[in-house]
Each structure stands twice: as C-alpha cells, then as structure tokens.
Amino acid sequence: MDIELSEEDLAFREDVRGFFADNAHPAGSDYNEWRNGWFKKAAENGGWDVPKWPVEFGGPGWTPTQHYIWEQETALATLPWDMPFGIGMLAPILMGYGSKEQQERFLPDIRARKVNWCQGYSEPGAGSDLAALKTKAELSKDGTYYTVNGTKIWTTMAHIADWIFCLTRTDSSGRKQEGITFLLIPMKEDGIEVKPIITLGGAHSVNTVFLTDVKVPVENRIGEEGKGWTYAKGLLQHERTGLAGISRSIVALETLKAQAASVQRGNRTLMDDPGFRAKVAELEIDLMASEFTELRSLASAAAGSAPGPESSILKLKGTEIQQRIQKLTVEAGGIYSAAWGTRPVGHEFAKGAMGGYLASRGFTIYGGASEVQKDVIAKNVLGIKRSSR
Amino acid sequence: MNFETTQEQRLLQDSVTRFVRDNYDLDSRMKLVATKPGFSAEHWQTMADLGWLALPFTEADDGFGGGQIETMLIMEQFGKGLVLEPYLASIVMGGGALRRGASAALRAEILPGVIDGSRQLAFAYAEEQARFDLHDVTTRARAEDSDYILNGHKSMVLNAATASQVVVSTRTSGGQIDEDGISLFLVDADAKGVKLDNFPTVDGLQASEISFTNVKVPKTRLLGELDHGFTVLNAVANDAILALAAEALGAMEVLNQDTVAYTQQRQQFDHPLADFQVLQHRMVEMFMEYEQCKSLLFRATMEIEAGSDTAQRTVHALKHLIGKAGIFIGENAVQLHGGMGMTEELRVGHYFKRLLVIDTQFGNADYHLQRFAA
Numbered sequence: 001m002d003i004e005l006s007e008e009d010l011a012f013r014e015d016v017r018g019f020f021a022d023n024a025h026p027a028g029s030d031y032n033e034w035r036n037g038w039f040k041k042a043a044e045n046g047g048w049d050v051p052k053w054p055v056e057f058g059g060p061g062w063t064p065t066q067h068y069i070w071e072q073e074t075a076l077a078t079l080p081w082d083m084p085f086g087i088g089m090l091a092p093i094l095m096g097y098g099s100k101e102q103q104e105r106f107l108p109d110i111r112a113r114k115v116n117w118c119q120g121y122s123e124p125g126a127g128s129d130l131a132a133l134k135t136k137a138e139l140s141k142d143g144t145y146y147t148v149n150g151t152k153i154w155t156t157m158a159h160i161a162d163w164i165f166c167l168t169r170t171d172s173s174g175r176k177q178e179g180i181t182f183l184l185i186p187m188k189e190d191g192i193e194v195k196p197i198i199t200l201g202g203a204h205s206v207n208t209v210f211l212t213d214v215k216v217p218v219e220n221r222i223g224e225e226g227k228g229w230t231y232a233k234g235l236l237q238h239e240r241t242g243l244a245g246i247s248r249s250i251v252a253l254e255t256l257k258a259q260a261a262s263v264q265r266g267n268r269t270l271m272d273d274p275g276f277r278a279k280v281a282e283l284e285i286d287l288m289a290s291e292f293t294e295l296r297s298l299a300s301a302a303a304g305s306a307p308g309p310e311s312s313i314l315k316l317k318g319t320e321i322q323q324r325i326q327k328l329t330v331e332a333g334g335i336y337s338a339a340w341g342t343r344p345v346g347h348e349f350a351k352g353a354m355g356g357y358l359a360s361r362g363f364t365i366y367g368g369a370s371e372v373q374k375d376v377i378a379k380n381v382l383g384i385k386r387s388s389r
Numbered sequence: 390m391n392f393e394t395t396q397e398q399r400l401l402q403d404s405v406t407r408f409v410r411d412n413y414d415l416d417s418r419m420k421l422v423a424t425k426p427g428f429s430a431e432h433w434q435t436m437a438d439l440g441w442l443a444l445p446f447t448e449a450d451d452g453f454g455g456g457q458i459e460t461m462l463i464m465e466q467f468g469k470g471l472v473l474e475p476y477l478a479s480i481v482m483g484g485g486a487l488r489r490g491a492s493a494a495l496r497a498e499i500l501p502g503v504i505d506g507s508r509q510l511a512f513a514y515a516e517e518q519a520r521f522d523l524h525d526v527t528t529r530a531r532a533e534d535s536d537y538i539l540n541g542h543k544s545m546v547l548n549a550a551t552a553s554q555v556v557v558s559t560r561t562s563g564g565q566i567d568e569d570g571i572s573l574f575l576v577d578a579d580a581k582g583v584k585l586d587n588f589p590t591v592d593g594l595q596a597s598e599i600s601f602t603n604v605k606v607p608k609t610r611l612l613g614e615l616d617h618g619f620t621v622l623n624a625v626a627n628d629a630i631l632a633l634a635a636e637a638l639g640a641m642e643v644l645n646q647d648t649v650a651y652t653q654q655r656q657q658f659d660h661p662l663a664d665f666q667v668l669q670h671r672m673v674e675m676f677m678e679y680e681q682c683k684s685l686l687f688r689a690t691m692e693i694e695a696g697s698d699t700a701q702r703t704v705h706a707l708k709h710l711i712g713k714a715g716i717f718i719g720e721n722a723v724q725l726h727g728g729m730g731m732t733e734e735l736r737v738g739h740y741f742k743r744l745l746v747i748d749t750q751f752g753n754a755d756y757h758l759q760r761f762a763a
Binding site for chain 1: 518738
C-alpha cells in the first residue's frame, strides 16, 4: 500500500492538465465545432475520447490510478457536453453481446458522438421493479421484424435522441426476468411519440415515450430473444457506479466553501458560523472516505475481480453526498434561495441553488431507488436470506 | 390548560376548510400562479366578506378581536391548499405592524381598506448583510422638517407588487446591529424614489427587491416609538413565524396523507410499496415529526397568546423544528413517490417547495437552533 503517485502517474496528470488547457473552448468560437474537434483530438491521444472502453475497441487501457486522475481532472475542467447513454451504457452491451455487424454498425457513430442514444427501461408500472416491464414486442410470422407496443417513462433526453435502446417483453409465461428482449429502435420511426415531463427543478430532461405498432427489424435485436435482462443487468451496475460523482462532489464542496465565505453574517462570514462549518466538515470527512472507497473499487476492478462489496455502497454514499452539498448551498443562499427565475436576486450563487437541490432529490430515485439498492446489498453482500419477499 | 377550540373557532375552521377544499385543487392553484397578480382577487374579496381579513384587528378598529389561535386555525387550513392570497403579508405582517404601532388616526386611515379587501400591505424587513438578523438594519431614515427621508434596500419583500403600502424597518440612530435605533415607517408603494424589482418565488408566490432613494415619508407615518421600533418588528416576526408554522403543519399533513395513500396503491415487486417495512417505518417517522411540530406549534402559540416569559425561546424552538421536520417530510414524501414525486404533475413537489421556502423565511432551522441555545 502506497499513497504517493508514481513518476509515471504524475507525468500522466501533467499530460491530462496540458490537454485540457490546450483544448479549452476559446471564448466566442463556435461551440459545436470546438466540441467535435475536442473529441477528435482526444481520440488521437489514444482513446481519451472513450476512457472506459477496452483497448480492443479503442480505449486507452489506463490503470485504475490513471482513471482516478482523469476523473479528478475532468471535475476541475470544462469538457464538451456528452451523453452517457451511447458511450457508457449501450457500448459495453454491444461489445459484450452484440454481433460483429452490430458493433461495426453502431460503435463508430457512438464514439464520434454523431448519434445520440436514450435508454428505454423504466415504465409506468416498472420502476424499482424494472423486470415487471410490459412493453410488448411481437415477432412477425416470417420472423423478420418485431412489432413493439408500450410506454417508457423517465427517458432522459429522448427528445433529442436519434435512437433508443429498449427492454421489451417477448414472453410473459415464465419468471418475469425471462422473456425480456433487447431492441435498438430509431426514434424517428413511425409510432414513436415523445412527451416531456417537467421535473421539480423546472427542467425538461426526462420524457414519456409512447410506442405504437413500431416495426423493428430482427437485426436490431441484441443477442438472443428473451435474454435481454441478463445483458441489461451488467449495464445497470455500470450506471450505478457512474452516478456516485465523487470527484465532482469534491470540487462542488470547494465551490460551496467559497460561496459561504462570500456570505456576510455581521462582521464575519457564513463560513465562520460554527453550525454551518460543522456541516461542511462532516461532508468533507464523508468525501475523504468515499474517495478511497472509489479507489478501492477501481483497484479491484482492475485486478479483474468482480466489483467488490465496497462498490455497492458508492452510489448510495455518492448520491447522498451530492444532495447534502446542494442542501447546504440552499442554506448558504439564505433568504435569496427562495427566489425563482433566471436572474440572480441577492447572492449570485443563490440563483440556481433551489433548482439544483430539487433536481438532486432524484439522485436517490433514478437508476434504482436507494431503498432497493440497500435490499440488494443486504442480500448479495451481507448474505441475508429472507423467508419471504 | 385546555386544548379545546371554542364553537366560534370551530365554525371558522370549518369555513376555511370548505374554502380550501372548493378552490384549491392543484390545477386551480397552478392556473392562479400563472396569472398576473399571482392570486385571485375574487378569493381575496371572499376572505374579506367572510370576515377573515378583519379577524386580528380590535373591535375599535372594526375588527373581530381575534388572537393567535384564530390565525393558527386559518393558516393551517391555508397550508393544506397552499393558498396564494397574501394573508400572511397583508394581514399578519403588515396589519400586525399597524395594529401594534400606528396612531389612531393612521389606523382609521388605513385599516378600513385592509379589512374590506381594497388595500393590501407588505412588510419589508430583510437586508442582504443581515442574513436572518432582524436588528441588522442599514436602511436609513433621517428627519427633515415634517418628514423622514429614507435611503436603502430591502430584500425578498412578499406581496410588494400588489401592496399599496409597505412597512419598512429603518435605522434612525445607533450602530448597524443595535436593537435600539430602529424605527418602522409606513411607506406608500408608489412614493417617489421607491423602486421595485419583482420576481416569483420557488413556491409560486411573488416577492420584490425594493430600493429607497430619498423617499419622503411624513412623520405621521411612524409606527411605534422612534428608535424603539424593534419591539414591534420582533412581535410581528413572531406572529409571522407562528403563522408560517401553522401553514407548514397543514402542508406536512397533506404530504403525509398523500404518501400513505400512494404507497398503498403503487405496486412493485408484486406488493403494494406500503408492504415494505422500511417504508412503513419511514412513514411513521414522518408522522411523528408532524405530531411533534403540532405540539410545539400549540405550545408556542399559547405561550405567545398568554404573554409568557419563555415564549420567545419557544418560538425559536418551533421555527427550528418546523424547518427541520418540514424538509425531512418533504424529502421523504418525494422519495417514497419515486419518479412521480419528482414531477410538477403531482402535488407533493409543490408542498415540498413551500416547506423549503418557509425554512428560508424569518430565520432557518440552524439560525433558530443557535438563538435557542444562546
């Protein structure tokens, strides 16, 4: 065990910092042009545009420490916007279970950020209990296409997506985890309708997607019919660790401290307030521990073992920490956090505080509610067997 | 010691309950939020006709001589519907300052319009550097002939855009954080040098930043004694805290009821959510917090009404608990509603927002904990 970064790691960190500095968005220049250029240059660096992809698919093959350094540095820099659904969620499934043709057909456009994907998993009746999904896919008599009917909900970015990867039901005779089929569907297909859902922060990012008699050719099916749940399960694990956001929270906590130090209280600032200070300190301690929990998780993944028990708590801890930071930002904003709108009233930072806090309440719901995560840990990690339920 | 309400109080409670039930389903409320004043002038008139606007004023001022208990009963029901009409700003706060501090002549000039619904008030006390301290006042008023000249800035003034007059806390002597040297004035909202910057708040209400530049206010518009306005200011703040706490209690009750109902109806894993013990216990905790808030609300309201020595400390305790419990209940109501709780479509999110805003008003949970412990 050794906490020091090696010479190589320090050099890597300098490379990363240099790359971010050299390729920062020049003020006033065209955003999309810069964005495309950024990913291109990152690719030329040897897979920096797809850090988590395996080497055989073009990834950089970093060590856990390098991944950790990358996470830290990306939290500090401003990168071009990116959606996780293609790069982080569908790609690993295509690599693991897709045919050679499917890999060649979809991966290059995902990598080039040419095609936006969204995830069609949750349904009105299937949230935490995802396997209860009912969207029906019926194979045509000649076996060439499926006809899909059903409703997907909480579909993030469906309104700008080109494609949706969907869990559908092809058989309801057995266990609910069986008979689920993984299909790839173009969003502009006839019979697809997207309805926005406005969430508490006032934002529109999630949607309801209605599928009515949508025809999907069989070559858009991943793997075997009825095996979709197995493919999706691994992906859910991926989504969960991605949601912890520890590096980002470390940066956010520093921002919070600076904001609180800008808030006057008599002749001192809010950071001098013992009650507020104590809450910030508690957060910092939790983050120090979580940072190393994440490192331990990365290390065991690199050693080739299955994600260890430590990784199971990352989403729980990480999302809770994000919520606490948002809540303290609201507290720091004081009376001004109650203002709603696009322009600041009072403290500049208070403008988005309440919206950020409200949006953060979804972090313990989306991607598997915390209560369900705890059930999974009780069963799989603690090995608790229940006589019922 | 007696927790029974009188026959008259029960009639009042029933009538407010009916009003909220008939007028404040979520759709109707959201329609009002989107309109120009952000509430219904018609509802306001109804409240005047039913005598609710006259309630806290003395019979000499043509009011009904009601006390803290009546206000509590009204505000609790208002909390169940997230009522938008400015009862708190105009009657509890603005009216509270007038009935405590205004001369008989000024009361006779202003209160009839307040009571018949034709005139609204606002109460401007907050300043940026003060955070939650009422006594930290930099808005200045200096005497000049028969007037005072006001200069300064007030923040987050509820209902200022529709108010005819605004009660303003100013510094007339002493240092920035002295309780002595604060004076209250009743300022016409359309007076020269008064500038409003209006905006909506998170909970769908309306507030303003107000700047005062050489605003002339006649000396007759002083509320309370010169330099000793803090007594009135603090009493109004306590009234406002009691009213907000009662409103919060009503909102918490709705959140708890909705959550218990939803978890019994929503099926996951072949069971209603409410079958899961972890969720049952969470809802019991929410209920316990609600009941504790109710107890402390009764305690604080009765102590203030009785003029008890410990009343101020109990008000600090109340605002602390209301803030903490309100957010606990709101967060968990959303959590137990899952994705649906995160939408504008269900009412839980709206009640949660109101509880969040209440915690920012007149000192948050942390602030009052410190005041209580001091």
